[in-house]
Amino acid sequence: MTQLGTTYQRIRGKYYTLTYAATIDIDFALSLNFQVTLEGNPVLTFSNLGVANGKIYCVRFIQDATGGRVPTYPATFKPPGDIDPTLSSAANKIDLLTLRGDGTNMEQFGFAQTVGG
Numbered sequence: 001m002t003q004l005g006t007t008y009q010r011i012r013g014k015y016y017t018l019t020y021a022a023t024i025d026i027d028f029a030l031s032l033n034f035q036v037t038l039e040g041n042p043v044l045t046f047s048n049l050g051v052a053n054g055k056i057y058c059v060r061f062i063q064d065a066t067g068g069r070v071p072t073y074p075a076t077f078k079p080p081g082d083i084d085p086t087l088s089s090a091a092n093k094i095d096l097l098t099l100r101g102d103g104t105n106m107e108q109f110g111f112a113q114t115v116g117g
Contacts (some may be wrong), residue, residue: 052101
């Protein structure tokens, strides 16, 4: 994708779809909005945190037809009170996590459980 195309995607707010794997990297240089269908219990990693400084990001977690999937967050994820958000466990439910970057870590800015599905 060209630089112009990447900029357009970020401004428009389209979700960048992450492919499910045992380890899922969320590269903050790619988009402001991400989505992934959880087909297991992945380990999340964050990359390009430097570009995230001062920006707000959204991650949509979609449970698969089985449900009950729980990601493991990286050490650079900073939720309030160091308590990870609890995703919906029912099949096909959607949860939305918002993050704010400080250049080194991603702070949980908000969390909405069962916003769809």
